[in-house]
Amino acid sequence: NAPLLEVRGLTAELDTPAGIARAVDALDLDLQAGETLALLGESGCGKSMTAAALMRLLPDVGYLAAGSVRLSGRELTGLTEAQMREARGRDMAMIFQEPGTSLNPVLTVMQQIGEVLAVHRGLRGAPARARARELLEAVGIPDAARRLDEYPFQFSGGMKQRVMIAMALAGEPKLLIADEPTTALDVTIQAQVLDVLAALQRDREMSMLLITHDLGVVARMAHQVGVMYAGQLIERAPRAAFFAHPAHPYSQLLFAALPDTARRGGVATELATIPGSVPPLTTDFRGCRFADRCPRAWARCREELPAWHDAGEAHRVRCHLHDPAEAARLVQLDGMD
Ligand code: SF4
Numbered sequence: 001n002a003p004l005l006e007v008r009g010l011t012a013e014l015d016t017p018a019g020i021a022r023a024v025d026a027l028d029l030d031l032q033a034g035e036t037l038a039l040l041g042e043s044g045c046g047k048s049m050t051a052a053a054l055m056r057l058l059p060d061v062g063y064l065a066a067g068s069v070r071l072s073g074r075e076l077t078g079l080t081e082a083q084m085r086e087a088r089g090r091d092m093a094m095i096f097q098e099p100g101t102s103l104n105p106v107l108t109v110m111q112q113i114g115e116v117l118a119v120h121r122g123l124r125g126a127p128a129r130a131r132a133r134e135l136l137e138a139v140g141i142p143d144a145a146r147r148l149d150e151y152p153f154q155f156s157g158g159m160k161q162r163v164m165i166a167m168a169l170a171g172e173p174k175l176l177i178a179d180e181p182t183t184a185l186d187v188t189i190q191a192q193v194l195d196v197l198a199a200l201q202r203d204r205e206m207s208m209l210l211i212t213h214d215l216g217v218v219a220r221m222a223h224q225v226g227v228m229y230a231g232q233l234i235e236r237a238p239r240a241a242f243f244a245h246p247a248h249p250y251s252q253l254l255f256a257a258l259p260d261t262a263r264r265g266g267v268a269t270e271l272a273t274i275p276g277s278v279p280p281l282t283t284d285f286r287g288c289r290f291a292d293r294c295p296r297a298w299a300r301c302r303e304e305l306p307a308w309h310d311a312g313e314a315h316r317v318r319c320h321l322h323d324p325a326e327a328a329r330l331v332q333l334d335g336m337d
């Protein structure tokens, strides 16, 4: 099956005072229809920039330097801004961490969802209102008919995030990109909003690219996992394989640093306890970007960018340890003593 989303060599750069920062470096991704792919990594690893590059919502200093993005077989990188505006909302929609920043405080919920319905679905008047009400009900907002006429400030954080999700769904996108959609919410509310998203993804057979720094969220939501580090994808696996045998030393450290609640599938777990930090993306990288923090690093790691290697069924990892040539050498060394 051709994937719904096919990303090849996606490279996004930012022109910063410290130099050109390559925030997304030659990223390849495939996302099947009806599946959720979680992109996991610490802050500053390029997850949000990947989402922004896909939606073509890069900051002013940012630009796409290379690569191809195909959604349902259609190349997006060559689209004009007007074509892209049409695609955003109808083919792909995005929800952000802070619902407050994307809702307009002076418009009612109906006015905001109504605009998406008008632009992308050609719905106005009573049919639009009926549809908006269904959407609020679908995201679990009680008393939907009345709440349509309220303003964002009248909703709690969790309810605001549900409104955002309803707005994103209004255009009936095939792909939903959710960038840390629950990080700003308290733990109980996070779980509820994640359940809403999971149910919608399933019922609508929507694909979701879920950006998170939280392994608990990955465990709960993802079919596929991609791990990012310093602008690169470094591991790719089905969820079960990833949790059973994380292959990249960075992924293994993420697990080792987890509190027990998260190992049991809880949410709201930070990934901040690995010593060291992500190198600045303005660095002129040569070898493996994780080498400075990797307990397994050796000379080759600082010289040569690791290629992709197999780590199991549909499980790929970018680390020299998984190079079959290295494995043969390690076996030989073992045989010598
Ligand atoms: Fe560690 Fe080397 Fe693998 Fe990079 S390539 S993750 S430094 S062992």
Ligand code: MG
Binding pocket: 043, 047, 048, 179, 180
């Ligand atoms: Mg982010």
